[in-house]
Amino acid sequence: xxxxxKAASAPPILFAAPHRAMFFSGGVMLLVAFVLWAFxxxxxxxxxxxxxxxxxxxxxxxxLVLAGVFPLFMFGFLLTAMPRWQGAQDVPVTVWLPPWRLxxxxxxxxxxxxxxxxxxxxxxxLVLAGxxxxxxxxxxVAFNDNPDSLHARLVTTALAAGAFGVLAWFxxxxxxxxxxxxxxxxxxxxxxxxxxxxxxxxxxxxxxxxNIVKDYVVVRPRWALGIVLGASVIHGAxxxxxxxxxxxxxxxxxxxxxxxxxxxxxxxxxxxxxxxGMLHIGFAWLGIAFLLSTLQxxxxxxxHAWLGLAPLHALGVGFFGSVLLGMVSRVTLGHSGGKLVAxxxxxxxxxxxxxxxxxxxxxxxxxxxxxxxxxxxxALGWIGVFGLWGTRYLPVxxxxxxxxxxx
Numbered sequence: 042x043x044x045x046x047k048a049a050s051a052p053p054i055l056f057a058a059p060h061r062a063m064f065f066s067g068g069v070m071l072l073v074a075f076v077l078w079a080f081x082x083x084x085x086x087x088x089x090x091x092x093x094x095x096x097x098x099x100x101x102x103x104x105l106v107l108a109g110v111f112p113l114f115m116f117g118f119l120l121t122a123m124p125r126w127q128g129a130q131d132v133p134v135t136v137w138l139p140p141w142r143l144x145x146x147x148x149x150x151x152x153x154x155x156x157x158x159x160x161x162x163x164x165x166x167l168v169l170a171g172x173x174x175x176x177x178x179x180x181x182v183a184f185n186d187n188p189d190s191l192h193a194r195l196v197t198t199a200l201a202a203g204a205f206g207v208l209a210w211f212x213x214x215x216x217x218x219x220x221x222x223x224x225x226x227x228x229x230x231x232x233x234x235x236x237x238x239x240x241x242x243x244x245x246x247x248x249x250x251x252n253i254v255k256d257y258v259v260v261r262p263r264w265a266l267g268i269v270l271g272a273s274v275i276h277g278a279x280x281x282x283x284x285x286x287x288x289x290x291x292x293x294x295x296x297x298x299x300x301x302x303x304x305x306x307x308x309x310x311x312x313x314x315x316x317x318g319m320l321h322i323g324f325a326w327l328g329i330a331f332l333l334s335t336l337q338x339x340x341x342x343x344x345h346a347w348l349g350l351a352p353l354h355a356l357g358v359g360f361f362g363s364v365l366l367g368m369v370s371r372v373t374l375g376h377s378g379g380k381l382v383a384x385x386x387x388x389x390x391x392x393x394x395x396x397x398x399x400x401x402x403x404x405x406x407x408x409x410x411x412x413x414x415x416x417x418x419x420a421l422g423w424i425g426v427f428g429l430w431g432t433r434y435l436p437v438x439x440x441x442x443x444x445x446x447x448x
Contacts, residue, residue, distance in 0.1 A: 063120065065435055066145050067110060070110050071427055074105035080092065095154060095214075106357070108168070121372065123196070132178055143167050146171075147170070180201075195236065203233030206226075209228060227278075236274075247259045276295075292331045316382060316383040320371075322367075323364035323367050326360040348405055354404075354405070362394060362397075370434065377442055
């Protein structure tokens, strides 16, 4: 009788751990967002009639990806990993599930609101409420008495900036004023996503590498956090204020620091273990993105418009996308009772994603008449990579752990 009662009261397996529900909904959101974007690109090459969006298509794409796709994966990772960083208990399902429901409901309404006026703002309010709920949970975990709380506190502060980014999207949805859209993108990319991804890499890549690479020396200087995160915040502030041409001043030292870290973290030896190599390759794109942004800014000083959105997509598709695929795959394998080994499919998909990055960056360098076609090829490549990744990993979140452990 006690066993039956326990089984009856157990939550569905999707809610057995926060990464399950967040990663699953993030995967669905990712595919929906890029299918919509691919449809827009198909219409640009004249293959189908364009849809009537309530937002300009480029803004729509930025909203769904920056405020929807990446944050859902970040929330799943942090709600699972941060308590362990802090030596705290796992977050109870009763605490994180209500914010998840608000996030999922909010994005469902917001996506419908891309066609029906008025609903987008309603959906974003629900998203903001869910984001605030997650932030409240993580804030309580990060700001405790643990003496090694730097990474947790930096990440949580970045998520607070991201909440203001969602608020800016809400104002943009109501007013249609592009200034608020620019602020939302600046907050989302430079004050939220980049600080979260870099801080997690700064903590986790040396740790993972030290367990695998022979004679590994952990290099994790705090001054590197200061340079890269400071550059990201200043870059974002300049971009939001309309002085994007000046960002090269901080991008240059950030590029040098990120590329130096790639060398110190021993990128080449890490490639012998694909699951680890994925994180190292993904991180290398951060240095490349800052370098491209630096070159773009210097070219602008001499009156040359160059590279377009190539630096932004080296950052978003290259750094964020590659680290996401590598880290989420690793967490999924480790927390499902499986071996921490990337199978041939996962490694092949990752290499395919790297090709997508190159294609998307190249899309800013080709003649304008080719641009839409190259962008479409990159979008379809992204959908193909993560669609196949989803067939491999999304079902894992609906099955119990293979080792019989909870979570």
